[in-house]
Amino acid sequence: MASRAKATILDIAREAGVSKSTVSLVLQGSGLIRPETAVKVRKAIEDVGYVYNRGAANLRKAHSNVIGMVINDLTNPFFAELAVGMERVFQAAGVVPFIANTAENPVRQEEVLKSMMEQGVAGLIVSPARGTTPGAFRRIEAAGVPVVFAMRRLPESRIPAIAPDxxxxxxxxxxxxxxxxxxxxxxxxxxxxxxxxxxxxxxxxxxxxxxxxxxxxxxxxxxxxxxxxxxxxxxxxxxxxxxxxxxxxxxxxxxxxxxxxxxxxxxxxxxxxxxxxxxxxxxxxxxxxxxxxxxxxTAGLGERAAHVMLKMIQSRTTRAEDHIGAVSxxxxxxxxxxxxxxxxxxx
The missing domain is CATH 3.40.50.2300 (Response regulator)
Structure with a gap:
């Protein structure tokens, strides 16, 4: 999916029929807003695809050098080796990798992805948990944040995947x-x-x-x-x-x-x-x-996923080619x- 303009607080205010300051208070979790108004604003947030960047709100940073690595099962040595390959490339590039283990739980995965987006990650490499649906990544794609799937792809998803044959x-x-x-x-x-x-x-x-x-x-x-x-x-x-x-x-x-x-x-x-x-x-x-x-x-595929992610960030795109690795x-x-x-x- 090609990068597009991100939704703003003004878009939310227009959709919900409230002021920008009301939207800001809802985003901050203020108790000053009436519950019915807060519900209306939260619905507008979902409808316009807005992602609250807590890192930007707190630090006002121009950009992030943090990349999220969301792994489905770090107790499996295969995925641990995969993560090591990714981390090696990111460290050499001066990028800070944040790693999370979802333990094959799509609910936990959703929580992790939401948290990483709020912290303003520059990109996400995800090995999807069992039960993940393509819709789980729509808001992230709409926000223009590059995503790469590692080892597992989702049916009918256009997110690039790095996997073996x-x-x-x-x-x-x-x-x-x-x-x-x-x-x-x-x-x-x-x-x-x-x-x-x-x-x-x-x-x-x-x-x-x-x-x-x-x-x-x-x-x-x-x-x-x-x-x-x-x-x-x-x-x-x-x-x-x-x-x-x-x-x-x-x-x-x-x-x-x-x-x-x-x-x-x-x-x-x-x-x-x-x-x-x-x-x-x-x-x-x-x-x-x-x-x-x-x-x-395994480590080579992890390195490949990291290189693809860095290239996507530098090119300001959410599109890349799939890579199918050789096997023996x-x-x-x-x-x-x-x-x-x-x-x-x-x-």
Missing amino acids: NHRGAVLATEHLIRKGHRRLAFFGGSSDLVVYRERLGGFLEACETLGIPAADRTIVEGETSRKGGMACLETALALAEPPTAALCFNDAVAFGVMLALRRRNLEAGVDFAVVGFDDVAEAEHYSPALTSVAVD LVVRESSGPDRNNQVGDAA
Whole structure:
């Protein structure tokens, strides 16, 4: 969305049919204004798309060198690595990054975004929480503040997104498992309300279709994108009459949960059940057994998002091109062959 003139207090006053001083008092939370008048003014604020810049009100600064980083789950090492990549670029540019964790809560996300806008941030990099709708960013776009989505995009949104090639990564991982000899495959974790889930599941299904795995031998188990979610997915799958022998997991956190659940059953990943993750976080290489995972250059994508944001701010625009990052499959110990149906694959 191209930058446009920001709404002013005068616009609000005209819309509400009150004076500028009345609008100012409402914005300051004054108790001097009658409740019905305050309601009318607040409705006008929403209608004209005005954003109260508390930082400007308090400090009268000409501009801000603060950028908000709103992350959906900082307990996931993937998103922590992503944030580090962003922060590295911002520090080198003399920009102050403010980071917030929304814990996958869209209500908390709305509160954080509102607060950051009021503080006068120059831009926002957001990894949207589950349940976020495109409408959540309309006021921010109307205010002319540049926004970049990191790792997750929203359907029907024109906000630029920086993300890995999720579909291609899932194809590579699924092909690897099939060529290892597995014929009953599963996709664990995530949910259909996430675009990234649909992209990764789509790659899984495409590879199964291409390499002759019938629908009856594909198990799809939605779940939390966490270790806890991975453990639950495995228990569900192993309770089937003909359980899968291998799984592509929505992310590495789910994969770690699957491996923990296997261990509790005295089973071993890569020996009794093959596991592949997605993201290739630093822990994957050092896990036991080491986790096969789709590498997405997490820190590099974070750096790319930061560079795009700085360029948008300098160009005074809210538009930029999407960037889809390259992926590769890093094969380690966790994705061993199906011992009951071994087909050679030296990879």
